[in-house]
Amino acid sequence: MEVNRRVKKSTLTIWVISFLTLFIVCAFVTLTYLAPASSIEQVIQSVLHYDPNDMIHYVNVTIKFPRILGALLVGGSLAVGGAVMQGITRNYLASPDVVGVSSGANLGLTIAYTISLGTNTYLTNLTFSMIGAAISTCIIFAISSRIRGRESGVKLLLAGTALGTLFSSISTAITLWSYTEQGAGIYLWNNSGLLGIRWIGIGVLCVGLVGVVIAFCIAGKLTVLSMGEETAISLGQNVKRTKLLGVISVVFISASCVSVVGNIGFIGLIIPNIIKMGVGEDYRKVVPYSALFGSMLLIIADVISRLINMPVETPVGIVTSIIGIPIFLYLINSKKAKGVF
Numbered sequence: 001m002e003v004n005r006r007v008k009k010s011t012l013t014i015w016v017i018s019f020l021t022l023f024i025v026c027a028f029v030t031l032t033y034l035a036p037a038s039s040i041e042q043v044i045q046s047v048l049h050y051d052p053n054d055m056i057h058y059v060n061v062t063i064k065f066p067r068i069l070g071a072l073l074v075g076g077s078l079a080v081g082g083a084v085m086q087g088i089t090r091n092y093l094a095s096p097d098v099v100g101v102s103s104g105a106n107l108g109l110t111i112a113y114t115i116s117l118g119t120n121t122y123l124t125n126l127t128f129s130m131i132g133a134a135i136s137t138c139i140i141f142a143i144s145s146r147i148r149g150r151e152s153g154v155k156l157l158l159a160g161t162a163l164g165t166l167f168s169s170i171s172t173a174i175t176l177w178s179y180t181e182q183g184a185g186i187y188l189w190n191n192s193g194l195l196g197i198r199w200i201g202i203g204v205l206c207v208g209l210v211g212v213v214i215a216f217c218i219a220g221k222l223t224v225l226s227m228g229e230e231t232a233i234s235l236g237q238n239v240k241r242t243k244l245l246g247v248i249s250v251v252f253i254s255a256s257c258v259s260v261v262g263n264i265g266f267i268g269l270i271i272p273n274i275i276k277m278g279v280g281e282d283y284r285k286v287v288p289y290s291a292l293f294g295s296m297l298l299i300i301a302d303v304i305s306r307l308i309n310m311p312v313e314t315p316v317g318i319v320t321s322i323i324g325i326p327i328f329l330y331l332i333n334s335k336k337a338k339g340v341f
Contacts, residue, residue, distance in 0.1 A: 105258035140163065
């Protein structure tokens with residue numbers, strides 16, 4: 001037992017060191033190599049002696065810095081949101097993008113963009129995304145509370161997938177029915193990913209940190225809840241309050257991320273499961289490690305998305321999907337997933 005614990009701890013340490021190394025390399029590549037290229041001295045000068053008339057300084061401060069910070073915030077938040085959903089539903093395959101919460105937020109964003117005729121603001125987008133995420137999250141948790149039995153995991157996944165497909169179809173229909181220019185604007189917004197992040201977008205993502213803070217606060221309760229509702233109740237836990245806080249956490253995280261970068265899938269699914277392989281079901285460790293690994297994964301994916309088809313930038317959501325789909329299939333066939341189903 002002790003040997004297994006040491007092996008898992010060593011493996012996790014190797015993963016942390018590997019990801020940190022890749023993160024440093026990717027941050028260095030983003031700041032210095034990717035266009036417009038700049039030296040380390042110019043990067044440092046951009047911080048210490050910012051000159052808005054210097055093109056390199058301007059690009060570093062207004063585009064590159066917020067892009068890196070945005071990748072850290074979005075990746076970490078999405079991974080934490082996935083951990084919370086998996087803890088509450090006790091389903092390894094639950095995450096905001098898989099069960100339709102992100103699609104609900106995206107539908108809200110599409111409606112906001114349509115009715116404002118292109119004059120929408122980040123605040124408008126966040127508000128409508130939050131409404132869409134709240135509605136879809138409530139539907140998912142209402143379904144999960146009614147499903148019982150051995151096949152509950154499959155049924156929840158199917159229900160969430162159907163809900164997400166419905167919301168995505170409605171979003172697409174609204175986009176097509178909008179004026180041509182308006183529809184193109186919605187499409188670009190949903191697919192811009194990290195490309196369009198500026199400092200005002202970082203402010204919106206900081207709103208989503210409310211959900212991350214809530215997740216950290218209820219991490220211990222998620223550990224107990226993951227043992228089963230009956231066990232949690234017998235230990236004196238207020239299950240309804242824990243679930244409600246979890247819903248609020250997921251809504252804040254999903255709405256803020258979707259309203260700034262659109263849908264970026266699979267981070268909330270794969271990162272918590274990878275972490276659980278190292279630390280088990282203790283969400284006091286799963287949540288913070290998910291935040292760390294999710295941040296690093298997205299910044300790595302962002303650099304890959306910019307390098308694989310230069311000078312054209314591939315949407316980062318495609319890169320995360322390419323990484324996530326094999327892991328998703330592995331999870332479906334793994335012993336743990338079979339145990340859930």
